Amino acid sequence: MIKVRNIYAKYISRSVLTDCSFDIHNKDFIGIIGKNGAGKSTLLKILCKVIPPYTGNILIDNKDISHMDNAELAKTVSFLPQNVNTDLSFTVLNFILFGRYPYMNRLKFPSRNDYNIVYNIIKILNLQEKTKIAVNNLSDGEKQKVLIGQVLAQQTDVIILDEPTSHLDIGNRNVIFNLLKKLNTQYGKTIIITVHDLNIASAFCNQFIILDNGIIYKKGTPLEVFQCGILEKIYNIKFIIQMHPTLQYPYILLTSK
Amino acid sequence: MKKKIIISIILLLLLLSILLSLLIGFDEYSFIDIFNIIFNHTYENNHIFKIIKYIRIPKIIMICITGGGLATSGCVLQAILHNPLADPFTLGISGGAAFGAMISLLLNLSSKLGFITMPLCAFVGAMISMLIVYILSFRKHFNPHTMILSGIIVSSVCMSIVMLVFILSPIDSIYMTFTWLLGNFSILDERLVIFTTTIVTLCILLILLLSNILNIIYLGNDKVTTLGLNINKYITIFFLLTSLITATIVSISGIIGFVGLIIPNICKSIVGDNNVVVIPFSAYTGALLLLLCDSLSNFLFRPIVLPIGIITNILGSLFFIFLLLQKKNK
Numbered sequence: 001m002i003k004v005r006n007i008y009a010k011y012i013s014r015s016v017l018t019d020c021s022f023d024i025h026n027k028d029f030i031g032i033i034g035k036n037g038a039g040k041s042t043l044l045k046i047l048c049k050v051i052p053p054y055t056g057n058i059l060i061d062n063k064d065i066s067h068m069d070n071a072e073l074a075k076t077v078s079f080l081p082q083n084v085n086t087d088l089s090f091t092v093l094n095f096i097l098f099g100r101y102p103y104m105n106r107l108k109f110p111s112r113n114d115y116n117i118v119y120n121i122i123k124i125l126n127l128q129e130k131t132k133i134a135v136n137n138l139s140d141g142e143k144q145k146v147l148i149g150q151v152l153a154q155q156t157d158v159i160i161l162d163e164p165t166s167h168l169d170i171g172n173r174n175v176i177f178n179l180l181k182k183l184n185t186q187y188g189k190t191i192i193i194t195v196h197d198l199n200i201a202s203a204f205c206n207q208f209i210i211l212d213n214g215i216i217y218k219k220g221t222p223l224e225v226f227q228c229g230i231l232e233k234i235y236n237i238k239f240i241i242q243m244h245p246t247l248q249y250p251y252i253l254l255t256s257k
Numbered sequence: 258m259k260k261k262i263i264i265s266i267i268l269l270l271l272l273l274s275i276l277l278s279l280l281i282g283f284d285e286y287s288f289i290d291i292f293n294i295i296f297n298h299t300y301e302n303n304h305i306f307k308i309i310k311y312i313r314i315p316k317i318i319m320i321c322i323t324g325g326g327l328a329t330s331g332c333v334l335q336a337i338l339h340n341p342l343a344d345p346f347t348l349g350i351s352g353g354a355a356f357g358a359m360i361s362l363l364l365n366l367s368s369k370l371g372f373i374t375m376p377l378c379a380f381v382g383a384m385i386s387m388l389i390v391y392i393l394s395f396r397k398h399f400n401p402h403t404m405i406l407s408g409i410i411v412s413s414v415c416m417s418i419v420m421l422v423f424i425l426s427p428i429d430s431i432y433m434t435f436t437w438l439l440g441n442f443s444i445l446d447e448r449l450v451i452f453t454t455t456i457v458t459l460c461i462l463l464i465l466l467l468s469n470i471l472n473i474i475y476l477g478n479d480k481v482t483t484l485g486l487n488i489n490k491y492i493t494i495f496f497l498l499t500s501l502i503t504a505t506i507v508s509i510s511g512i513i514g515f516v517g518l519i520i521p522n523i524c525k526s527i528v529g530d531n532n533v534v535v536i537p538f539s540a541y542t543g544a545l546l547l548l549l550c551d552s553l554s555n556f557l558f559r560p561i562v563l564p565i566g567i568i569t570n571i572l573g574s575l576f577f578i579f580l581l582l583q584k585k586n587k
Binding site for chain 1: 472473477479480485525529
């Protein structure tokens with residue numbers, strides 16, 4: 001269980017997050033939504049200790065992450081930031097192998113076990129045919145899969161992803177979300193994701209956190225969060241909210257251009 | 258398979274160039290002369306033996322060490338700064354070294370304490386400028402862009418002072434420093450060659466051992482941090498190693514630009530980004546390039562020997578034009 005308590009964050013003098021407190025239960029699939037600049041990425045970076053909070057604590061299984069060293073945390077939480085360099089000629093195998101870094105020896109040479117784990121991940125991702133292809137030759141969707149593979153190689157219970165589908169087409173978005181759902185339901189991973197596509201997020205996430213100017217505006221299930229009053233306040237635009245006829249999740253439509 | 262063939266060909270060319278550099282210079286010798294010197298010791302008191310042992314072998318070693326060291330430094334800096342245009346000279350090392358050499362010239366230390374003083378001052382100057390760049394670019398976290406900017410600033414300040422001293426000094430007193438500044442292998446002290454070779458080889462070996470960590474740094478700071486890597490610690494180590502390599506080389510051989518820029522780019526285009534392969538490949542390709550440049554500098558305007566830095570600068574500029582044209586075509 002992750003407990004976030006009274007997190008404040010600042011960039012120079014500008015306040016980015018104000019008194020954020022919430023709990024994330026094991027095996028939750030949490031979508032963090034909000035306008036650009038609401039503080040979503042900052043919150044994720046604080047959750048995995050990329051940046052320290054100005055004040056406040058984050059406890060994972062009652063352990064304060066500020067007291068954990070980076071190597072220990074890397075075996076507990078894995079993070080996929082927005083700006084990972086994929087313009088590299090490493091093969092898919094070697095690129096996913098980077099995720100095994102926290103488990104490698106001092107000089108970071110992989111063991112047989114590391115290779116076996118990575119081969120297994122490649123199978124889960126259905127990328128067997130691409131094992132020896134250079135990452136910079138893959139499509140955007142495949143690159144994103146490989147990046148998720150790298151995160152999986154860390155074998156952590158918590159996976160945090162910062163807008164992993166923002167530049168993908170609708171088909172690939174669906175593929176990535178299905179993959180994340182599989183990791184959530186079959187492998188018991190806790191998934192925390194920031195996302196702008198509310199409809200696809202509603203179909204897959206079981207919890208949402210809405211951030212508005214650095215403040216947690218609302219936390220709840222898709223049905224609790226997807227309400228006209230709430231979303232219109234956040235995005236300053238009129239919505240119609242309906243239930244999907246067969247899949248039973250709320251989705252939004254714009255009322256005007 | 259194709260990569261392996263290219264790697265083998267370049268290794269073969271390097272060995273061939275070393276052999277040719279032993280045979281060809283102001284005087285030319287045959288394979289039999291070299292064979293007799295190595296295996297029969299028939300020339301031990303003869304001038305050929307002395308030229309080979311005391312002039313050509315130290316020079317070849319220094320050229321290979323310089324080419325290999327600069328190319329390795331270029332690889333490391335391009336990886337940690339995430340910038341294919343980074344090289345040891347972008348970071349103010351040359352400026353600092355030139356400034357150090359200038360101090361030695363101004364105080365006339367070379368005539369008082371021997372020739373070793375100038376390389377020593379250059380080394381100290383290079384290390385100090387590196388330290389300034391390092392301090393300027395580390396504020397809580399390492400920032401690659403600040404490092405390049407700091408390097409350019411430090412380099413510009415140092416070079417401006419050097420130029421000022423040049424203008425104010427009598428022409429005959431600056432000749433030695435000027436030829437050194439342009440890259441020169443003609444005056445080599447045996448002890449300095451041993452010192453440089455030891456330092457640079459050790460640093461390259463250490464970098465090779467850490468090359469997997471260098472690969473992970475490619476991913477970007479945020480990702481690297483969440484993989485449990487103490488990025489600031491390793492950036493400091495890599496920065497120190499490259500500074501040590503470059504400062505040692507610059508203090509002996511002078512300013513030889515572009516090797517650290519061209520070679521890693523060419524090698525990456527052949528073998529890819531994996532530093533475990535790129536670093537050793539760049540090291541001996543750098544040695545090969547510099548041996549070829551040295552031959553050119555000897556033969557282009559014979560009997561005048563051009564400073565090798567002039568040749569590498571011309572090649573570097575041509576390489577940039579080639580890169581620009583290639584990007585335009587894409």
